[in-house]
Amino acid sequence: MSSGASVSALQRLVEQLKLEAGVERIKVRPAPASGLGVSQAAAELQQYCMQNACKDALLVGVPAGSNPFREHRSCALL
């Protein structure tokens, strides 16, 4: 590979890293805090799970009648 190609590839990498270093201070989304600690971020992930657990059919199960994939076929006695 020619060193010319390496130089431009490295230049791109440096530009990209500069951008990422900058993003620590400016978030793309309007987040409540710029740069959360893991304990805070983890707590929010956990909170989301807890709040939505009851709606999660694969987690808590739903009555067989209301899950279209678990239909009970009823037999009619003739």
Place this chain on the structure above:
Amino acid sequence: MATDGLHENETLASLKSEAESLKGKLEEERAKLHDVELHQVAERVEALGQFVMKTRRTLKGHGNKVLCMDWCKDKRRIVSSSQDGKVIVWDSFTTNKEHAVTMPCTWVMACAYAPSGCAIACGGLDNKCSVYPLTFDKNENMAAKKKSVAMHTNYLSACSFTNSDMQILTASGDGTCALWDVESGQLLQSFHGHGADVLCLDLAPSETGNTFVSGGCDKKAMVWDMRSGQCVQAFETHESDINSVRYYPSGDAFASGSDDATCRLYDLRADREVAIYSKESIIFGASSVDFSLSGRLLFAGYNDYTINVWDVLKGSRVSILFGHENRVSTLRVSPDGTAFCSGSWDHTLRTKNYLFVSLQVWA
């Protein structure tokens, strides 16, 4: 000549050292915010009980390896694509095939359902992403209405409609992702930054704004701003190709599955990996991952034919599902979370020259 060589060497050396120092600075910044792991925070969360998850439907009909599948928003239809070029639309309740088309290429590695339910997109070794409107008119030939939308310079590995039928996001073996206008086929934005084939992508949930995440053979997961084309965050902790990426339902994190036999969770606001889902006994690559509705469970399909179900918060495996007879290549939870579908390279039935390959729906 001689002086040019010297100049280039200096530039290379100085750029390399600048890159190293920037990487070091980034690590420092990330380390400052790292005080504890996710599973430690979740210590007091109640452990999950036993799971009863069985195959409820087997969709048989592909004659060769299933490579990709996607759910329709109606929570019952599924589109799947395979190595032999076939793309099939199924009703997963009845297991009936509703549409089928044969692509002009083999290895259709990507397929997606349009949000309206009225079209599908697919592509693979043809380096393109094509859109097929779905029609119930028996007189219409599905292949005749095909529209070529995306053009890459290498295979198409993943595709997804955005919030409407009007735009498609693609990932390719050419190392780029791209956003296309379906009607005109125009390239709206391209995303450069991966150092090798891009294997997967996932759009952020609509509430969280215009971003998506991609994973590639360069072991990196990259988060992109769709409007500017810029990579806003990148994560490089996997030790091999990243085969699958999927956003956590809140949009604040995403999971990845890799050939390094691990799945990982990255939190976007903490800007780091916060969990790793692995076991010494799991040595085969994870090909496909998806979350249950609440984000508590992570389903991951592996090349050792199994599906492992992980407790996202505690980091432990809660279940292992055996149902396929070859590697699991694709896995998606249904839009309302009542079931998930896995596709495989397996041949579940062999009768003379017929090979049946299965998609299984679990609930």
